[in-house]
Structure formats: C-alpha cells, structure tokens
Amino acid sequence: MAKTSKIEENEENTKSFEDLIHEVHELGICGQCAGCVSFCSADQIGAIQMTKDGPPTYINKDNCLHCGICYLICPQTKALDPDLHEKYKYKPPIGNWRFISSAQATDHEIRAVATDGGVVTALLLYLLENNLIDGAIVTRHIDPFTREAFLATTKEDLIAAAGSKFDSQASTEHLGKYTTFVPVTSSLKRFIDADRINLAVVGVPCQINSIRKMQELKIVPSHVVKYVFGLFCYENFIFTEEKRKEMEKKFNFSFKDVIKMNIKDDVIFYLQNTEPLHIPFAEFEEFVRPACTACNDFSNVYSDISFGGLGSKDRFTTAIIRTPLGGEIYNKALAKGYIVEFREDNTPVMRSKMIAKVIGFAKEKIKRSEKTFAKLKRNK
Amino acid sequence: MEFNGKEVLVIGGGIAGIQASLDLAEMGFKVHLIEKDPCIGGRMAQLDKTFPTNDCAICILAPKLADCARHPNIKIHTLSEVVKLEGEVGNFNVTILKHARYVKEDACINCGECTAKCPTKVPDVFNTGLQFRKAIYLYYLQGVPSVMAIDKEHCIYLTRGKCQICMKTCPRDAIDFDMQDEEFNLNVGAIIVATGFDPYDPTPLTRLGYGRIRNVVTSLEFERLICASGPTKGHLERPSDKHPPKRIAFLQCIGSRDINNNPFCSSVCCMYTTKEAMLAHEHDPQVESYIFYIDLRAAGKGFQEYIKRGSKEYNITYIKSVVAEIEEDEDGNPIILYEDMEIGELKMMTVDLVVLATSLLPRKEVNKLAKVLGTELDEFNFIKTTPFAPLNTTKPGILACGCARGPMDIPNSVAEASGAAAKAAEILQRW
Numbered sequence: 001m002a003k004t005s006k007i008e009e010n011e012e013n014t015k016s017f018e019d020l021i022h023e024v025h026e027l028g029i030c031g032q033c034a035g036c037v038s039f040c041s042a043d044q045i046g047a048i049q050m051t052k053d054g055p056p057t058y059i060n061k062d063n064c065l066h067c068g069i070c071y072l073i074c075p076q077t078k079a080l081d082p083d084l085h086e087k088y089k090y091k092p093p094i095g096n097w098r099f100i101s102s103a104q105a106t107d108h109e110i111r112a113v114a115t116d117g118g119v120v121t122a123l124l125l126y127l128l129e130n131n132l133i134d135g136a137i138v139t140r141h142i143d144p145f146t147r148e149a150f151l152a153t154t155k156e157d158l159i160a161a162a163g164s165k166f167d168s169q170a171s172t173e174h175l176g177k178y179t180t181f182v183p184v185t186s187s188l189k190r191f192i193d194a195d196r197i198n199l200a201v202v203g204v205p206c207q208i209n210s211i212r213k214m215q216e217l218k219i220v221p222s223h224v225v226k227y228v229f230g231l232f233c234y235e236n237f238i239f240t241e242e243k244r245k246e247m248e249k250k251f252n253f254s255f256k257d258v259i260k261m262n263i264k265d266d267v268i269f270y271l272q273n274t275e276p277l278h279i280p281f282a283e284f285e286e287f288v289r290p291a292c293t294a295c296n297d298f299s300n301v302y303s304d305i306s307f308g309g310l311g312s313k314d315r316f317t318t319a320i321i322r323t324p325l326g327g328e329i330y331n332k333a334l335a336k337g338y339i340v341e342f343r344e345d346n347t348p349v350m351r352s353k354m355i356a357k358v359i360g361f362a363k364e365k366i367k368r369s370e371k372t373f374a375k376l377k378r379n380k
Numbered sequence: 381m382e383f384n385g386k387e388v389l390v391i392g393g394g395i396a397g398i399q400a401s402l403d404l405a406e407m408g409f410k411v412h413l414i415e416k417d418p419c420i421g422g423r424m425a426q427l428d429k430t431f432p433t434n435d436c437a438i439c440i441l442a443p444k445l446a447d448c449a450r451h452p453n454i455k456i457h458t459l460s461e462v463v464k465l466e467g468e469v470g471n472f473n474v475t476i477l478k479h480a481r482y483v484k485e486d487a488c489i490n491c492g493e494c495t496a497k498c499p500t501k502v503p504d505v506f507n508t509g510l511q512f513r514k515a516i517y518l519y520y521l522q523g524v525p526s527v528m529a530i531d532k533e534h535c536i537y538l539t540r541g542k543c544q545i546c547m548k549t550c551p552r553d554a555i556d557f558d559m560q561d562e563e564f565n566l567n568v569g570a571i572i573v574a575t576g577f578d579p580y581d582p583t584p585l586t587r588l589g590y591g592r593i594r595n596v597v598t599s600l601e602f603e604r605l606i607c608a609s610g611p612t613k614g615h616l617e618r619p620s621d622k623h624p625p626k627r628i629a630f631l632q633c634i635g636s637r638d639i640n641n642n643p644f645c646s647s648v649c650c651m652y653t654t655k656e657a658m659l660a661h662e663h664d665p666q667v668e669s670y671i672f673y674i675d676l677r678a679a680g681k682g683f684q685e686y687i688k689r690g691s692k693e694y695n696i697t698y699i700k701s702v703v704a705e706i707e708e709d710e711d712g713n714p715i716i717l718y719e720d721m722e723i724g725e726l727k728m729m730t731v732d733l734v735v736l737a738t739s740l741l742p743r744k745e746v747n748k749l750a751k752v753l754g755t756e757l758d759e760f761n762f763i764k765t766t767p768f769a770p771l772n773t774t775k776p777g778i779l780a781c782g783c784a785r786g787p788m789d790i791p792n793s794v795a796e797a798s799g800a801a802a803k804a805a806e807i808l809q810r811w
Contacts, residue, residue, distance in 0.1 A: 013541075014541075014542055039499065065544075065545050065548050065549075067499070067536075067542060067543040067544065067545050067548075068542035068543065069499060069536065069542055069543060071542075072540070072542060130712070131620050131621040131712060195511045195512055195611065196510070196511060196611060196612075196622075217499075217500065217536055217540075218500050218501060218502050218515075218534055219499040219500050219501070219536070220499055220500075220501050223501040223512055
C-alpha cells in the first residue's frame with residue numbers, strides 16, 4: 001500500500017527513541033529530564049516511561065509511532081538549539097540577560113524556609129495571588145533525600161516546596177530514589193488536554209531546555225507553561241545510601257547532623273552545633289550524576305528569570321532577568337512588595353561582581369562539558 | 381432545480397455568500413462558492429445569538445450550511461482564493477488558488493482520532509485565541525465541510541519533517557502530505573463578492589487597556605465566552621480569575637465614529653451590545669450591565685423596543701458618555717474613567733468586565749481582491765457601490781452584498797444576498 005511504504009520511508013529518515021538510546025543513553029549522558037516521556041503522546045498507549053534510576057525506556061516498542069519528536073526535544077541532541085539560540089538571543093557563556101539583581105522575599109514564612117533569599121517562592125506567590133497562574137510545578141521533600149515534583153496552587157504548597165531543607169528526624173528506611181534531581185517535566189503530563197490553564201515551572205537547565213524545545217514546536221503539554229523559572233545548576237548529586245556512607249567517610253561528618261544543604265561556590269552542609277562544612281566541587285566529583293558532566297548550561301539560559309545563591313550574600317537570591325516577560329513580573333513583584341532589593345547589594349560594582357561569578361561558573365561548566373564529550377569521542 | 385448550463389462565482393462563504401449561493405443554485409445555476417477558511421459559515425458562525433430575536437446563531441445557520449453542502453448545483457471550494465480574473469461580464473475566466481488541506485475531503489469522516497493524537501497545540505483562531513486547538517483540526521464544531529484540515533504553519537511534519545502521527549492513526553488513510561496548493565480555472569458569467577468584515581483590533585487604543593488589562597475583551601471574544609460551544613462551554617467567566625462577572629460595562633463605538641480611526645458608524649453595535657447584555661443577564665440574573673454610548677442608534681423595525689426591553693427587563697443602564705481611560709485595580713477589576721454627558725461630569729466606575737464594541741471594518745485582504753477583480757473600493761475600503769444600484773460594483777458583472785460593501789446586520793446581509801443573486805441571475809440569463 002502506498003501509505004505504508006511512505007510511512008516506512010519516512011521512519012527510516014526520522015531519528016526517534018531508538019536513536020536517543022544509541023546517541024544519548026548509551027553514552028551515559030541522559031539527564032533524565034523526562035521531556036520525552038512528558039511529551040510522548042504515544043504514552044497513552046504506552047510507548048516509553050521513566051525508570052527509577054536510569055534513562056527512560058520503552059514500555060512496548062511496538063507502540064512507538066516513530067514520530068521523532070522525543071529526539072527533537074532532547075536537551076542532549078541539540079537538534080533545535082539553533083532555533084532556541086535565535087529566539088532567546090543566546091550569546092555564550094550565560095545567554096541573553098537584561099539585568100541582574102540580588103533580592104530577598106519580604107514574607108517571613110518564605111524567608112524562614114528558603115535556601116537563599118526565597119525570591120523564587122515570592123515571585124510564584126505573586127503570580128498565584130494575582131491570578132497570573134493557576135499553579136506552579138515545583139518540588140517538595142517526601143523524605144530527607146528525595147524530592148518529588150508537584151503542582152502548587154496555594155501559599156502553603158509553595159512553602160512546603162521552598163528550600164532544600166534536611167529533616168534529620170525523618171525515617172530513611174522507605175527511600176526509593178536518592179538524588180537531588182527531580183523530574184519536574186514529567187509532572188506536566190497530566191496537562192496534555194488542559195486548555196485554559198497557565199502554569200509556572202521551576203527547573204534546572206536540562207528541564208528548562210526540553211520545555212523550551214517543546215514550546216518551540218508548540219507541542220503538548222508545554223502550551224500550559226506561561227512562566228519559566230530556571231535555577232543555576234552546576235551539577236546534581238546522587239545520594240544513595242551507599243554514596244552517603246562514602247561521603248560521611250570521606251568528609252568526616254554524619255548525615256544525622258545535617259540541617260540543610262546548599263550549593264553555591266561549593267557544596268555546603270549546615271550542621272547542628274558546628275560550623276557549616278564546605279566541600280569544593282572537585283572533591284565531590286565522584287558523587288555527581290554522570291549526565292551533569294555533559295551539560296554545558298550553568299545559568300539556565302532559556303528561562304524567563306534564572307535564580308541561585310551564587311553571587312549574593314547569605315539569605316539573598318541572585319536573579320538574572322532575561323526575557324521581557326521575566327522583567328515585567330520581577331518589576332511588578334518588586335513594586336508590590338513581594339520581594340525587596342537592598343541598595344548596597346545592587347550597586348553597579350556589586351552587580352558586575354555577581355555577573356562575573358556566574359560567568360566564571362558558566363565557563364567552567366562549558367569546559368567540563370567539552371572535556372566529557374572529548375572523552376566520549378575517544379572511547380568511541 | 382436542474383443545472384441550466386450557466387455558472388456563477390460567489391466569493392465568501394459567510395451568511396451572505398451562502399444565501400446568494402442557495403438562491404442561485406435553486407434557480408438552476410451552477411455556483412462555485414469560494415471560502416478562504418477550511419469551512420464555510422463565516423462570522424455568523426462565531427456569534428452566540430442574533431438580535432432582535434435572540435435566536436441561536438448556529439441553529440439558524442447550520443441548516444443553510446448543510447443545504448449548501450448537499451445542493452447538487454453548489455460546489456464549495458474551501459481554503460481558496462481568487463488570484464486572477466480575465467474576460468468580462470458573461471464570460472469571466474477566474475483563476476482560483478486552492479491551498480492544500482492535506483486531508484482528503486472525500487475520505488475524512490471527522491472521527492477525531494487525529495486531533496486526539498496530534499501533539500501540536502496552537503491558539504484557536506475561530507475561538508478568537510481563547511483556547512487551543514491542534515495543528516490538525518476541525519475549524520469549528522458545526523463546520524461544513526465537516527472534515528479536518530492541517531495547519532501548515534504549525535504542523536511539525538510540514539515545518540520540520542517529523543511526526544506524521546495523524547497519518548499513522550487515521551483509520552481512513554485520509555491524510556495526504558503530498559497534497560499541493562493548486563490553481564484551477566473557472567468560467568463564470570457573473571461574480572458576487574460577499575467577503576464580509578473584520579472586527580477592529582482595539583490594541584492601538586492603549587488608553588482602553590485591551591491586551592494590558594485582562595478583563596477587557598472585545599465583543600467577538602464575548603460572543604465566544606458566552607457561547608455554549610465556546611471555550612468556557614457557555615459559562616461566562618472573566619479572563620483574569622475565571623470568576624463570573626456581575627457588573628459588566630459595554631463600551632460603544634470602539635474604532636468607529638472616531639476621526640482618528642474610522643469615521644463611519646458600524647450600525648450594528650448598539651443592537652448587538654444590547655443583545656450581549658441581555659444574554660449575560662439570562663445566564664445570571666444578578667448581572668448588571670452598563671452601556672457607555674455616544675448615540676443609541678437603533679434604526680430598524682422593533683429595535684428601539686428591543687433597547688427599551690433591555691433597560692426594563694435585563695438590568696441594563698444606558699449611559700450617554702465619553703470614556704477617557706480604563707485602569708485596573710488590585711483585584712484586576714477595570715476602572716472606567718468617563719464623562720457623563722447628560723450632566724457634564726467626570727465620573728468613575730469599577731466593574732468586573734469590560735466589553736469593547738469593536739467596529740466592523742473591511743477585510744484586510746480586500747485591497748488585494750479588489751485589484752484582482754478590477755473593482756473600486758470606497759473611501760473606507762469597502763467595495764464601492766452607488767446609492768441607486770447598491771449591489772453593483774464599478775465593474776459590470778460583479779456584484780457585492782453584505783458587509784463587504786458596508787457594515788450591516790444579518791437580515792440586511794441576507795436580503796442583499798438574495799438581491800445580488802437576482803441581479804446575477806438577470807446577467808446570466810442575458811448572456
């Protein structure tokens with residue numbers, strides 16, 4: 001039949017999930033951002049799924065329609081990078097940006113639980129309270145070492161999600177997955193058929209990358225994402241029980257004493273009764289998710305606003321405002337008093353110092369990614 | 381009526397074009413009905429109800445759509461436009477450009493498998509962008525022909541060579557990505573132009589806040605919001621927080637009777653606004669409406685009574701006024717600053733929702749069409765006709781009816797369409 005032969009011909013030319021397995025998964029550089037799974041409309045009949053601690057897999061290979069969209073939106077294939085570069089006016093190493101600032105949430109409840117200044121939570125609260133979004137996809141702890149993505153629709157939800165708090169009292173017996181990384185993107189899946197809904201999404205660069213690629217193709221469920229908040233991300237770590245024991249041994253501390261963890265210039269464990277423990281990234285290398293070493297985006301270049309602690313003093317958030325939309329909501333939230341900037345932190349000198357720090361980390365990450373790919377090439 | 385061997389072209393598949401086509405087809409002429417959208421129906425299909433009877437618009441229109449589709453003497457050419465015209469009255473040679481639908485009209489059974497599986501979601505033009513539709517879509521629920529079309533601007537296969545999910549899921553093999561835009565010629569004796577209108581886009585009037593204040597919508601958006609087949613399934617919700625509005629302001633003459641925009645009166649806004657306010661009250665008896673008008677122009681049989689009924693029974697307050705500006709309060713409620721012209725005083729009113737009665741303008745593509753056809757336009761870019769031959773354009777053999785030649789309501793458009801059909805028949809009989 002004419003139709004069948006034409007489809008087969010096209011399927012041969014279309015790179016699809018099989019090629020992702022060869023070109024991404026087998027190299028160990030799948031970031032598990034879940035972009036492919038969240039999109040896969042064939043998912044309804046079960047083509048691919050996320051796995052607990054590895055790249056996504058086929059549920060049933062015969063169900064795959066070979067549409068090739070998973071390949072297009074994968075952050076590692078770079079198939080749509082030229083389009084995104086143009087749309088978001090990308091320039092290396094930290095992408096396009098309008099202004100940078102150091103700010104803090106004004107709400108005490110938010111500040112109490114925030115990792116840095118709580119600006120992400122405060123801006124989400126601004127969006128929610130002003131009906132600019134119906135909800136936000138954020139993450140919350142389900143136990144000390146595991147976070148899950150969920151839809152926050154109230155201030156309480158946002159507060160539950162804020163920060164990277166370590167609750168040493170909670171039981172660690174039932175833990176399934178131990179990682180600082182959360183597949184935010186797959187929680188969008190339930191919005192495939194939603195129509196009049198606006199969401200904000202908070203994510204790390206690989207997640208934002210695949211969401212932006214989905215938006216570029218105008219495919220579900222990215223149509224519900226109105227605001228994209230990116231987090232600075234140098235890498236994520238694996239906190240399996242085994243790795244945790246190794247860490248305790250190597251750095252001579254106990255996870256029982258950890259109150260809070262943060263990643264700024266280095267990895268910081270805030271401990272009970274003693275000074276915080278600072279560990280340089282170089283020494284933490286063996287605990288890094290392998291996919292992170294292949295990623296070249298530190299500052300989340302395609303987000304509306306990128307956030308992180310880097311460059312700001314403690315209890316403050318550095319925000320890089322990138323898109324006009326990001327600028328609009330940042331300024332409105334500032335004017336309405338959801339966040340506050342202090343003049344001494346935002347002098348031209350301070351701001352250039354901030355941006356210089358971000359650029360430094362961004363360059364480091366690009367270098368590391370180049371190294372990783374060079375190594376992969378050699379191994380081939 | 382049996383085909384009498386003579387052919388005629390109708391440009392525009394709205395209510396005027398449909399009526400003209402049906403009349404001519406019934407007289408035995410072969411009618412080629414040209415429509416640029418994937419389905420016929422036009423603006424009337426987007427309306428919820430019609431004045432002054434408050435009848436459901438699609439309920440009146442749908443039987444006519446079906447009549448058109450089934451009539452042996454009518455050939456509907458969707459996604460088509462006229463690109464060239466040669467010859468003269470009695471013997472026009474018309475070149476039609478038919479854009480590829482990428483769906484075989486005779487094979488598609490409108491089962492919806494493809495739209496369910498298509499991954500691409502884009503703003504739904506028919507619903508004034510208030511909801512999404514897929515890249516393969518039925519233009520609207522009751523659309524005729526009731527077959528899918530592929531939006532080639534957004535289809536991932538047509539833009540990037542990937543996907544083809546629709547083709548793989550279609551149980552009827554109706555998807556054909558090899559389809560090309562094609563040109564073909566028709567020989568017709570007369571032409572009727574019934575291209576209708578475009579609503580004014582109020583974005584340039586920044587003082588009214590359209591696009592900036594979320595609870596300021598246009599009248600066409602309001603029609604979709606209150607329509608049972610619309611994005612909210614007929615539950616009237618304001619855009620900002622999806623709450624049902626209780627106080628609605630309607631602002632008249634937006635983009636018309638304004639020397640900076642369009643000086644002419646759109647003639648239907650006073651009436652359709654009253655209708656919309658009545659509908660809002662029917663949906664929710666707590667609704668109070670305020671209509672900010674310059675002059676109430678209810679020129680038509682029963683129209684003045686309709687407006688009286690509105691203020692008596694439907695909680696509508698008519699305010700003779702000029703609106704200066706709209707601002708937004710903390711909760712997203714629009715605040716209207718206006719001069720009450722009855723007492724010459726500046727006033728302020730906070731409402732839940734503002735509806736802008738946008739005027740009826742000539743179609744954006746009308747310049748191009750007029751050039752192709754060789755007909756003149758009037759000073760406002762409507763098709764030029766004369767007062768004593770109101771359906772004749774400046775070129776013999778080409779007639780115009782409905783909003784293509786000036787703003788008018790549905791009954792007038794239908795009457796003109798029948799008039800233009802009669803005129804066309806007269807020409808066709810002679811040659």
